[in-house]
Amino acid sequence: MASDTFVQPAIPRFDGHYDHWSMLMENFLRSKDYWPVVVSGVAEPAEGVVLTDVQKMELEALKLKDLKAKNYFFQAIDRSILETILCKDTAKHIWDSMKKKYQGTARAKRQQLQALRSDFEMLRMKSGESVTDYFSRTMAIINKMRIHGDKTEDVLIVEKILRSLTPKFNFVVCSIEEANDVDSLSIDELQSSLLVHEQKINQQVKEEQALKALSETHFTQSRVDRGRGRGRG
Known part of the structure; x- marks a missing residue:
């Protein structure tokens, strides 16, 4: 046992x-x-x-x-x-x-916090970056800010993330803002919603790529068949 x-x-x-x-x-x-x-x-x-x-x-x-x-x-x-x-x-x-x-002096801590806040303001989702990776980058900065005494509320972080997503999430952002009270939306809830939409987007891209590949294959085969027909004539 x-x-x-x-x-x-x-x-x-x-x-x-x-x-x-x-x-x-x-x-x-x-x-x-x-x-x-x-x-x-x-x-x-x-x-x-x-x-x-x-x-x-x-x-x-x-x-x-x-x-x-x-x-x-x-x-x-x-x-x-x-x-x-x-x-x-x-x-x-x-x-x-x-x-x-x-820990450093109070002045040094303020300077570090200012630098981190600047990094936070400049933060943007990179093209091709996943939701998980972007949230990891964002929360790494937020956690460092809070260690240095920052009191940024979650709602400001949520709003920042919504503003800084890549254009492919524009429709998703509008849907989230219309369907949810952003003031009461937690960071985890936002990430969950974005992950669901990201999966849908990725699935749609895969289906479009598969359809395109199928169409190209069909087009190529049609040209081959027509070429064979002319050859027999």
Whole structure:
């Protein structure tokens, strides 16, 4: 009898792409219930304060979580980078140091976001590009924008996609706009509708190509038959 096995999630390794890594690492630490000690640290009692037995146990539990979170950071971050972090006493120190080193200044983030917004505005579907590929390109930019703090609403993304499709989708766009309230249309619903229409268009093209090939074959055969007839005459 086969038994279900639980696969432990892999520790996200820092590969130089801080925004992506920090998102994965935060989710990983949240799943372990270590995120609070990473964000807030472990507050030591003020001098002269006497803790109760319960408070001592709670403090020791937090310190243990902090040690475990640090251990994950030590496994996630390369030694050469860890050596540049002067204070590694707590998980919070390591996290804050990585954030300062690799997230960049507020000004740099604004510049990156402006560049991404420009890419988004210039985005157009390429001739021959599939709906799936175009959505992948679009959402890759959107996700990067959101990592940098952008709050673009889904309705604006839907409208942008509808405006930037190739001419072969013009009729489809009109149909979608007439049949749906664009304000309430999700990105996934839009992609689903476009995929259905794309399949119909592709099927129509295949049928037209098959019909054209059949007509050309019939025309060629007719010429051959007429040539044979003249030869016998």
